[in-house]
Amino acid sequence: MDNSLKIENLTVEVGGRVILEDLNLEISPGSTLVLFGPNGSGKSTLIKAIMGFENYAITHGKIVFGGEVINGLSTDERAKKGIGVLFQNPPKIRGIKLRQMVELVTRRPAQEDIFVDKLNVGELMDRDLNVNFSGGEMKRSELLQVLSQRPKLLLLDEPESGVDIENIAMMGRVLNAFIREHAVASLIITHTGYVLDYVDAQHACVLMDRDIRCYDDPRKVFEDIRQFGYEKCRTCRGQ
Numbered sequence: 001m002d003n004s005l006k007i008e009n010l011t012v013e014v015g016g017r018v019i020l021e022d023l024n025l026e027i028s029p030g031s032t033l034v035l036f037g038p039n040g041s042g043k044s045t046l047i048k049a050i051m052g053f054e055n056y057a058i059t060h061g062k063i064v065f066g067g068e069v070i071n072g073l074s075t076d077e078r079a080k081k082g083i084g085v086l087f088q089n090p091p092k093i094r095g096i097k098l099r100q101m102v103e104l105v106t107r108r109p110a111q112e113d114i115f116v117d118k119l120n121v122g123e124l125m126d127r128d129l130n131v132n133f134s135g136g137e138m139k140r141s142e143l144l145q146v147l148s149q150r151p152k153l154l155l156l157d158e159p160e161s162g163v164d165i166e167n168i169a170m171m172g173r174v175l176n177a178f179i180r181e182h183a184v185a186s187l188i189i190t191h192t193g194y195v196l197d198y199v200d201a202q203h204a205c206v207l208m209d210r211d212i213r214c215y216d217d218p219r220k221v222f223e224d225i226r227q228f229g230y231e232k233c234r235t236c237r238g239q
């Protein structure tokens with residue numbers, strides 16, 4: 001199964017401003033790429049462009065998923081092809097229970113989904129989606145919605161933000177097992193690097209000045225950022 005992601009010479013504009021320029025990256029099946037980068041550098045924009053969000057205009061380049069150019073597909077069509085996203089700030093929806101959302105996207109009874117237990121979200125299933133959920137509950141609820149769809153490509157925007165240490169460990173192990181078992185290609189945005197303790201990531205890179213830099217081993221990239229800051233990435237092109 002080809003569930004690789006290939007991004008070729010991608011330029012993305014938001015509100016007439018170039019956020020990403022001539023960006024290239026590739027994630028092969030079963031491989032995890034960790035994406036670092038300063039605030040506002042365009043990491044979430046990259047995920048939104050891959051998902052085909054309105055207002056994130058691709059003015060140049062190609063997004064290739066599973067060997068198919070998906071630039072022309074709607075967000076819905078991209079999700080149906082197997083691209084799953086965990087957003088940084090998911091919406092709160094009154095009147096729709098978490099259970100209903102899972103059943104809507106999977107068309108299966110939610111209680112049958114193994115991730116309800118694995119992610120310990122049983123008590124959230126009959127509450128309005130994300131309404132008054134704690135930060136950690138919201139991330140677990142979002143992860144349930146994503147994994148219940150059994151995606152082929154996972155795009156995770158700061159999965160550990162607002163999550164306590166024990167829940168980071170639990171979510172990280174669940175994620176890693178899913179990625180390994182299904183040979184899912186994955187892109188994980190992180191500021192803290194905690195996720196590296198649980199997910200076997202093969203590569204990392206830094207997004208800044210509209211492009212990818214410092215493509216290397218995740219722990220090495222993270223240590224360099226901690227030691228030298230993002231400023232050093234300006235002069236480093238990695239491997």
Ligand SMILES: Nc1ncnc2c1ncn2[C@@H]1O[C@H](COP(=O)(O)OP(=O)(O)OP(=O)(O)O)[C@@H](O)[C@H]1O
Nearest residue numbers: 014015019037038039040041042043044045046055
């Ligand atoms: N819909 C939008 N309208 C206007 N500007 C936007 C929009 N989305 C993103 N931007 C701008 O694009 C730039 C990149 O934002 P983005 O959210 O991609 O950064 P990020 O790297 O994910 O940041 P952070 O680490 O703070 O989450 C920012 O200057 C942001 O204000």
